[in-house]
Amino acid sequence: MAARIDADLFSRAKAADAADPLGGYRAAFDLPVDTIYLDGNSLGPLTHAARDGVSATVDTEWGRGLVGSWNTADWIGLAYRVGAMIAPLIGAAPEDVICCDSTSVNLYKVLGAALAKRPGRHRIVAERDNFPTDLYIADQAARRAGPAHHVQWLAPGQMIEAALDEDVAVLMLTHVDYRTGAMHDMAGLTRAAHAAGALVVWDLAHSAGAIDLDVAGCNVDFAIGCGYKYLNGGPGAPAFIYAAPVHQADIEQPLTGWFAHAAPFDFSPGFESRAGIGAFLTGTPGILGMRCLEAALSIWRDVELSDIRDKSLALGALFVEAVATSDAAPMLALASPREPSRRGSQVSFHHPAAHGVMQALIADGVIGDMRAPDILRFGFAPLYTRYIDVVRAADRLAAIVVDGRFESAAAADGGAVT
Amino acid sequence: MAARIDADLFSRAKAADAADPLGGYRAAFDLPVDTIYLDGNSLGPLTHAARDGVSATVDTEWGRGLVGSWNTADWIGLAYRVGAMIAPLIGAAPEDVICCDSTSVNLYKVLGAALAKRPGRHRIVAERDNFPTDLYIADQAARRAGPAHHVQWLAPGQMIEAALDEDVAVLMLTHVDYRTGAMHDMAGLTRAAHAAGALVVWDLAHSAGAIDLDVAGCNVDFAIGCGYKYLNGGPGAPAFIYAAPVHQADIEQPLTGWFAHAAPFDFSPGFESRAGIGAFLTGTPGILGMRCLEAALSIWRDVELSDIRDKSLALGALFVEAVATSDAAPMLALASPREPSRRGSQVSFHHPAAHGVMQALIADGVIGDMRAPDILRFGFAPLYTRYIDVVRAADRLAAIVVDGRFESAAAADGGAVT
Numbered sequence: 068m069a070a071r072i073d074a075d076l077f078s079r080a081k082a083a084d085a086a087d088p089l090g091g092y093r094a095a096f097d098l099p100v101d102t103i104y105l106d107g108n109s110l111g112p113l114t115h116a117a118r119d120g121v122s123a124t125v126d127t128e129w130g131r132g133l134v135g136s137w138n139t140a141d142w143i144g145l146a147y148r149v150g151a152m153i154a155p156l157i158g159a160a161p162e163d164v165i166c167c168d169s170t171s172v173n174l175y176k177v178l179g180a181a182l183a184k185r186p187g188r189h190r191i192v193a194e195r196d197n198f199p200t201d202l203y204i205a206d207q208a209a210r211r212a213g214p215a216h217h218v219q220w221l222a223p224g225q226m227i228e229a230a231l232d233e234d235v236a237v238l239m240l241t242h243v244d245y246r247t248g249a250m251h252d253m254a255g256l257t258r259a260a261h262a263a264g265a266l267v268v269w270d271l272a273h274s275a276g277a278i279d280l281d282v283a284g285c286n287v288d289f290a291i292g293c294g295y296k297y298l299n300g301g302p303g304a305p306a307f308i309y310a311a312p313v314h315q316a317d318i319e320q321p322l323t324g325w326f327a328h329a330a331p332f333d334f335s336p337g338f339e340s341r342a343g344i345g346a347f348l349t350g351t352p353g354i355l356g357m358r359c360l361e362a363a364l365s366i367w368r369d370v371e372l373s374d375i376r377d378k379s380l381a382l383g384a385l386f387v388e389a390v391a392t393s394d395a396a397p398m399l400a401l402a403s404p405r406e407p408s409r410r411g412s413q414v415s416f417h418h419p420a421a422h423g424v425m426q427a428l429i430a431d432g433v434i435g436d437m438r439a440p441d442i443l444r445f446g447f448a449p450l451y452t453r454y455i456d457v458v459r460a461a462d463r464l465a466a467i468v469v470d471g472r473f474e475s476a477a478a479a480d481g482g483a484v485t
Numbered sequence: 486m487a488a489r490i491d492a493d494l495f496s497r498a499k500a501a502d503a504a505d506p507l508g509g510y511r512a513a514f515d516l517p518v519d520t521i522y523l524d525g526n527s528l529g530p531l532t533h534a535a536r537d538g539v540s541a542t543v544d545t546e547w548g549r550g551l552v553g554s555w556n557t558a559d560w561i562g563l564a565y566r567v568g569a570m571i572a573p574l575i576g577a578a579p580e581d582v583i584c585c586d587s588t589s590v591n592l593y594k595v596l597g598a599a600l601a602k603r604p605g606r607h608r609i610v611a612e613r614d615n616f617p618t619d620l621y622i623a624d625q626a627a628r629r630a631g632p633a634h635h636v637q638w639l640a641p642g643q644m645i646e647a648a649l650d651e652d653v654a655v656l657m658l659t660h661v662d663y664r665t666g667a668m669h670d671m672a673g674l675t676r677a678a679h680a681a682g683a684l685v686v687w688d689l690a691h692s693a694g695a696i697d698l699d700v701a702g703c704n705v706d707f708a709i710g711c712g713y714k715y716l717n718g719g720p721g722a723p724a725f726i727y728a729a730p731v732h733q734a735d736i737e738q739p740l741t742g743w744f745a746h747a748a749p750f751d752f753s754p755g756f757e758s759r760a761g762i763g764a765f766l767t768g769t770p771g772i773l774g775m776r777c778l779e780a781a782l783s784i785w786r787d788v789e790l791s792d793i794r795d796k797s798l799a800l801g802a803l804f805v806e807a808v809a810t811s812d813a814a815p816m817l818a819l820a821s822p823r824e825p826s827r828r829g830s831q832v833s834f835h836h837p838a839a840h841g842v843m844q845a846l847i848a849d850g851v852i853g854d855m856r857a858p859d860i861l862r863f864g865f866a867p868l869y870t871r872y873i874d875v876v877r878a879a880d881r882l883a884a885i886v887v888d889g890r891f892e893s894a895a896a897a898d899g900g901a902v903t
Binding site: 097099102104106109110112113117118121122124125126128129130131133134135136137142168169170171172175195196198199200202203204206207211212220295301302303304305306321322323324325326327328331333334335336338349350351352353354355356357359429434436438439 | 515517520522524527528530531535536539540542543544546547548549551552553554555560586587588589590593613614616617618620621622624625629630638713719720721722723724739740741742743744745746749750751752753754756767768769770771772773774775777847852854856857
C-alpha cells in the first residue's frame, strides 16, 4: 500500500502536538489503546475523574450515606452545581444554567416558557434539517400552547431572516448542524430574531465544550444542550438549560414537577415556582448521571475556551488538508463548510458508500460515524484529540477509499450509528 | 433505661427471621453496619449487583466500547429490557412496561395520552392529598390539553366514586399514600372509573416492589412508578410507564422525542410513532441510571410477590404491635390504617415533635423519615428488612419518646427529609 498522505503532514502534526497548550488534558481520559476516537460528538469518552465520581457516589454517598446524602452530599443542590460548571463553557453566569433531564425534555420546557413570553404570537420558526428530536418536540410544544400555534419549517438554504415577522414567537435553531458541522451566526441571528420581536432558543448539543460560546454576550434568550458529547458526561448524561436573567422572573414552563417548587419539601398542594433558573426543574434528578457529568466537568476548571476553539479549528483544517492532498481527494467531497470559521468542531465528507467506508475505518481503529445517506462524520475534541490522530485518521480513510476496501466491509452489519 | 418492649417480641422476631423464605436476600444488599434502615420507601439501598452493574457500564461498556456500546451492549434496547424486568413486579406482561425519565415527566406523558383517548371529556379527578408533583403535573397536563380541561381535586375523605361522571376523562390516583401508607382498592376504583367511561392512571411509586400488584388483572389503563424506592435502582433512578395493550395502538403523548420514533436512526423530519409501549420514550436515555436499575432488578428474578406481600404485612403488624404494647403507646397515634390489608408497606405515627423524634432516632441508628407536620414514617422492604429490625426500631423509638430525648434533638438541624 502506497503512502496516501504527505509525510510532511505527520511531522507537522507531531510538532503541533508538542506545542499544544491543551496537550496535557489527554491524560485525564481513559481511552482505549490503538483507537483514534473521532466520535466524541456522539459520545464523549470516559475520564478518570468520571469513574472516580461515580464510584464515590455509589459506594460512599448512596451505599453509606443512603437517603441522608440528599443533604450531606448536597444531591439537592446538584442540578445547580452542575449547571454552574457548564455555565462558563457557554459564556453564561453560573446562576443562569441548570442541569436536568434530556435535551428533548428540556427543549419542550424551554419552548413552552418562550411561547408563554410572547402571547399573541403563534409561530415557531425552525429548520427542517435540524436534528429530528427538535422537530418533533417543537411540533408538540406548538400544538400544546394553543390552537393557533404552529411551526414553520424552513427548507435547506431558505433565508431565516426572511421568515421573521410579527407573528413569530420563537426562532429555534441548532447552533452546529449535526450532519455537516455548519455553524450558525449566533449573534447575528439572535439580533435578527429580537429585531422582529421574537425570542431565540439555541440548541447547543454540538457546540458546548467545542466552541467558544458566548450566550450572554449574544443576548441569547434560552438555550439547551447535551451533557454526553463534548462535555464527556457519559452515555445519556443529563442535559442543561440556559435562560437569560431577564426571562427568569416569570417562567411558565409545562413540566412543573416538585423540584420546580419554591419549597419542594413543604409538600404543598399549590404550586409556587422557584425563583430563577430552578424553575425549569421537574422531577427527582437522576443523581448517578448528574454526578458523573459533574466529575467529568471537573477537568475543565482551567480550560480557556479560546484554546479550545483554536485547537478545534486547527484540527479540522489539518484533517481537511490531509484528505484534500491525499490520493482519495477526488472520491471524498467535503460536506462541511470549506471556511473553518463557519464550522463547528467536526468535518464531514460525502461518500456514496459511507456506511461501508465507516465500517472499514472502524475496523482499522478509527472511530467516526456516518449519517444517512452518504455522510462520513468526524468530530474533534480538543481536550484529547491529537494532531497526529487526525493525520493518521485521514491516512487510513484515504487508504480504504482508494483501495476500495469498503465494498467487502459494507456487507458486514453492525457498528455504531448513534 | 427500662425495657420498653416486651422481651417476647424479640424472641418472636428472631424466630420469624429464622423461618423467613426471603431471609437470604439480605445478603444481596450492601447495608451500613449498625443501621436499621426503614427508609427504603424514600431511597432503596445499594445492592452488590447494582455496584457491579455500574462498574461494568462505566469501565467496559463506556470506557472500552465507547459509542459502539449502543449496539454491542444494547443500550438501544435498555429501556425495553428494564421495563420487562419491572413488569412481573407489577403484574404486567414484559412488553407493556418501559423504563424512562422521571415519574413526573412520565406522568405528564401518560396523562397526555390518556386525555387524548377520551376526547369530549375534560376532567381529571384526583386527590388533593396526593404527592404534590402529581398535582402540579396534572394541572399542566389538563391545561395543555385544551381550554376546557381541568382537574377536580378531591378533599381528604371525599368519595372518589361520587366524582365520576360523563365529563371525567381520567381518574388519577396514587396507590399507596406517601404519608400514611393507606392503600387504595386498585381493582374496585379502576372498575368504577371504567363504569363512568373514564380511564385510570395509577401512580405506583410506593407500591412497586412492596405489594403484590396486578395491573393487568385489575384492567388498569396506565400506570407510572419509581425506580429508586422499593426497586433499589439508586438515587433518582429512572421511572417506568405501564400501558394496557388495548391502549398501545394509537398513543398520542406530548413528549415525542427521537426515541419515540419508529425508526430513530433514519433521522427523518416527519414523526412516526413507534408501535407499542416504546411510543412513550422521549430523548436519549440516561444509560448509567438505567443500567444501575437493571442490575438492582436482577436480584428479583426468583422472588414471589406473594412472599413480598406476606412479609411486608407481617413486618408492619409486628411494628404496630411493638409500639402499641410499649410504654410509648399513648404518645404515638397510628397514622396508618389499623387494618393491615389496607396498608402498603409502611407504617406511620403521629407525634407532635416528629422532626425531633426522628432526628434522635437517626442518631440512635434507626433511619426512617418524617413528613410535616407530625408524621413519623417507617418503610419495610421485605428483601432486606428483618423482623428483628422492626422490633429494635420500635424499642428505640419508644425509649426516645418516653424519655423525652427528642426535645434536645429537635434543636439540631439537618437529617434526611426527602
